[in-house]
Amino acid sequence: MLIDCDIHIGYETIADLVPFLDAPTAELVRQSGTNGLAMPTYPWNHPAGWIRRDLYERGDGHDANFVYMSLDTLRTRHLDPYGVDVGIVEPDEAAVFSVLPNSQLAARLCSAYNDWLLENWLAPEPRLRGMIVVPAQWPEAAAREIRRLGGRDEFVGIFLPGAARIPYGNPVYDPIWEAANELGLPVAVHTHYESIGIAGPITAAGMPDFYAEYHTLCGTGMYGHFVSILCHGIFERFPETRVAMVEGGLVPFVGFLWRLDTNWKSCRSEIPWCRRRPSEYVWDHVRFATQPLETPDEPAQLLQAIEFLRPAETLMYASDFPHWDFDEPEQTLRQLPDAWRDNVRWRNAAGFFRLPVPAAVA
Amino acid sequence: MREVRVPVGDAPSEGGVRIVELDGHRLGLYRVGDAFFALADRCPHRGAPLCAGSVATAVEVRDGEIVLGTPNATVRCPWHKWEFDIPTGRALLDERLRVRRYDVRVHGDEIIVSLDR
Numbered sequence: 081m082l083i084d085c086d087i088h089i090g091y092e093t094i095a096d097l098v099p100f101l102d103a104p105t106a107e108l109v110r111q112s113g114t115n116g117l118a119m120p121t122y123p124w125n126h127p128a129g130w131i132r133r134d135l136y137e138r139g140d141g142h143d144a145n146f147v148y149m150s151l152d153t154l155r156t157r158h159l160d161p162y163g164v165d166v167g168i169v170e171p172d173e174a175a176v177f178s179v180l181p182n183s184q185l186a187a188r189l190c191s192a193y194n195d196w197l198l199e200n201w202l203a204p205e206p207r208l209r210g211m212i213v214v215p216a217q218w219p220e221a222a223a224r225e226i227r228r229l230g231g232r233d234e235f236v237g238i239f240l241p242g243a244a245r246i247p248y249g250n251p252v253y254d255p256i257w258e259a260a261n262e263l264g265l266p267v268a269v270h271t272h273y274e275s276i277g278i279a280g281p282i283t284a285a286g287m288p289d290f291y292a293e294y295h296t297l298c299g300t301g302m303y304g305h306f307v308s309i310l311c312h313g314i315f316e317r318f319p320e321t322r323v324a325m326v327e328g329g330l331v332p333f334v335g336f337l338w339r340l341d342t343n344w345k346s347c348r349s350e351i352p353w354c355r356r357r358p359s360e361y362v363w364d365h366v367r368f369a370t371q372p373l374e375t376p377d378e379p380a381q382l383l384q385a386i387e388f389l390r391p392a393e394t395l396m397y398a399s400d401f402p403h404w405d406f407d408e409p410e411q412t413l414r415q416l417p418d419a420w421r422d423n424v425r426w427r428n429a430a431g432f433f434r435l436p437v438p439a440a441v442a
Numbered sequence: 443m444r445e446v447r448v449p450v451g452d453a454p455s456e457g458g459v460r461i462v463e464l465d466g467h468r469l470g471l472y473r474v475g476d477a478f479f480a481l482a483d484r485c486p487h488r489g490a491p492l493c494a495g496s497v498a499t500a501v502e503v504r505d506g507e508i509v510l511g512t513p514n515a516t517v518r519c520p521w522h523k524w525e526f527d528i529p530t531g532r533a534l535l536d537e538r539l540r541v542r543r544y545d546v547r548v549h550g551d552e553i554i555v556s557l558d559r
Binding site: 406 | 488490491494495496498518520521522523525
């Protein structure tokens with residue numbers, strides 16, 4: 081049994097969403113700009129391409145930064161050869177809808193994307209499960225989208241990008257947490273679009289110059305959300321929801337948790353709703369995706385560095401397929417102790433996403 | 443079989459690659475300038491199909507200036523984008539890391555790739 085918590089799927093162009101849009105928004109997608117509606121994008125480019133070259137299916141002249149491949153390619157190059165039983169689909173360019181200045185447009189694009197995903201990927205391939213893409217900048221509309229789709233078996237959670245105007249623990253997001261709690265759905269916070277659109281800058285130091293810097297720092301938005309969610313007592317108020325931190329690394333969370341646990345002891349009166357030490361909420365409600373697994377020269381140093389995260393209970397395997405920095409399942413799992421492997425391979429994710437488990441492996 | 447023969451007319455153009463099989467191994471035949479080189483289709487980092495990667499011209503720093511190296515003499519792994527020098531098989535980031543190279547010679551109108559080094 082293998083569950084991959086981070087597979088990226090994308091449309092060829094945003095025009096693919098037209099059949100799933102209301103007529104006025106479809107017209108906007110076709111007629112905006114000079115060549116249709118353009119999304120804001122990263123000012124940094126990977127020097128050799130964001131996508132695995134052996135999986136690049138766009139013709140010349142298309143934007144090379146975004147994922148585009150056929151379902152057949154996903155099956156023959158990933159699901160089948162690695163024996164992926166369940167693949168959790170995270171968005172690619174659609175992650176940017178959450179940081180568009182126009183929240184009404186964002187809400188319509190999110191709904192169209194979710195319907196496109198359902199019809200073209202989730203319905204034809206039962207191994208795939210979707211994360212609901214929502215307009216985080218308009219929490220009431222996001223909650224409506226969560227309730228529209230959250231009861232369907234094809235969707236197993238809610239996607240929020242690392243990029244945001246305000247950290248996700250803030251009460252403006254309560255409608256999203258209420259809907260997630262009501263449906264028992266987890267939220268995945270995944271690095272995407274930091275510094276883009278209405279999102280805050282990727283660091284308080286200012287904008288990095290290079291892609292190498294950006295990709296090293298891309299978890300900063302996630303770290304802000306992680307601490308915000310804990311300090312606002314989200315898991316006290318919404319005990320049915322869970323949060324996954326996807327593609328933000330593992331080691332940084334150890335340092336933030338140690339520091340937050342220490343600060344909580346001195347600042348408890350400021351956040352009195354946090355009745356327990358912040359790390360205790362993490363053990364019950366937060367999980368961490370493995371990719372990109374940090375790779376020190378001496379592998380034992382990694383295990384020592386992440387021990388505090390209780391990795392046997394909190395890590396979930398993720399590939400990030402088909403991005404350039406993807407991790408193969410066995411390459412990740414063989415770096416972990418035997419005793420953790422089944423949990424990381426599938427048990428932790430099955431529990432987190434509340435997936436049905438075949439009797440044969442249970 | 444210790445060698446495989448490719449007609450010169452079927453040779454890759456510079457910047458391209460031709461995949462050939464030799465004794466059960468897949469390898470990529472490359473042209474850099476007028477010379478041919480063959481590398482194993484397996485990245486020493488994580489075992490990716492190296493020869494599905496793009497051929498590029500390396501960016502180098504020489505005497506403090508950023509310059510281009512030998513045209514089309516680098517192959518970039520399709521997965522994690524590590525770069526290897528086609529003539530030597532050495533990784534640009536660490537010369538101790540190498541892709542397996544195969545002996546290549548031109549005989550008449552054939553290119554002969556051999557398991558012999």
